[in-house]
Amino acid sequence: MFVPCGESVPDLTGFTLLMPAVSVGNVGQLAMDLIISTLDMFYSLPSRKLVALQLRSIFIKYKARPFCEKLLSWVKSSNCSRVIVLSSSHSSHCNDLQLRSTPFRYLLTPSMQKGVLNKIKSLNWEEMEKSPCIPQMNDSELCIRIPGGGITKALYDESCSKEIQMAILLKFVSEGDNIPDALGLVGYLNEWLQIIKPCSEDPTASALPWKLPSSWRLLFGSGLPPALF
Template sequence: MEFYAEEGKKLDEACSTLVLPALSVGNVGQLAVDLLISSLRAERIGYFDDPNVLPCVGNNAYAPSPPGDLSLPLEAFDSSSNRLTLVQQRSPVVKGMMVEFAKNLANVAARNGKKHVIVLSSLDFKQWQNIDMSSGLQIYYLSSSSTDGTDEDCEKHGWKRLPEYNPAHKRWEYLSSTIEENIVQDDDLLFEDLKEEDYYPSLPFAALFSCFKAKGLKVTCLLCYCSEGDNIPDAFQLAEAASKILIQSPNDFEGTGSGRWIVPFSWKSVYGPPPDTSLF
């Protein structure tokens, strides 16, 4: 993986916290990172090039100008006042290469002074075993702070550790050993003959969690269950959770009044134009 900085910019080691999405159901992690980048007025500092990420290009995601400012598959943004680097991923990883991609990203993060990594992702609602909607949508977490994945700071926010996480499970163990021993392994072989209980370690967030942990970095995964559809409310929920551990002051957000979030410009066309009312 190579990093290409924009003119006069670089990866700032003072930005010791890294935030990034793990692609999953509804692209909730990506949408949440969009919200954070837009609302913090984070500055794009460059982009990554990795052979395991599919190429794509699009219009500027955060503003209609300047014209010709394109968005690329894997971009880095800095919020220097909050000591944050945010990475946005806009295209999927090549099939079977998620672990190799996660290894590359972990190597870059470790080389550039990152200490804490926040991974934002979603989980398939169909896999939710213990449904309790009494308190609304719930945030789950997984942390490298302890062997069993718990973290006191996350518990203080009322979040629950992902109950299905079991570091002794054969798939989690196999994933960890493959990474720690630097074995080049196709994901399809790593997770062949998957059973229902293998769902979680087969997801992108699990590969990222294991790779960053193997590099000695603190990793916190923030997760929410959802279904495919309009996932914007889920993105707000996940971004709000991330802000509780990332942002020191609400004034760091550029939104005004009760609406502290700035909706990215690209969201205006997420679902296309409104329906033609003459049809009704």
């Protein structure tokens, strides 16, 4: 369940809520780590009108949808202007067209489209395609499917019904060392929000000064004990 801290609801009018979905490769969570570390955020950054929510664990069975409902009710009561969810999806489920194109996709709720669609189009981003609701059945009705996306689709559907402005940004990935995927996803987000600027004035420089969290030093464990050798 989502249980907000404190008894009073914060006033987040004009703020953008950034949050991950617990999804394949933990890419959304790693991307949020980068944003929180780089901007030195604890919870919110009023100067940028940003508020961050980090998630760490998967959901108990049958609790994911109630979580989404409570979270989005809190979003409405706190007057957040919009929500951006960072997520991922299994690359093994990509169709031929998706495999030949960029691995990044976006998805906007109807209420979000009104304000940002022109900006998104100017970036030449690709919208998440619809696919058969029943895989392997080409004559099945088409719908949005995000295999490996965790609560991503539930958040999107609930936001559509509640008329919440939400954008889903995701990357097609496989399990493994997903740090490069996370760096790619925050770079994708940064094309839109311009959270940070390039290190160099050189227009050909592509590196962005994302600050790697200190906790990542043990992301894959502390290594083999020397005593083993």
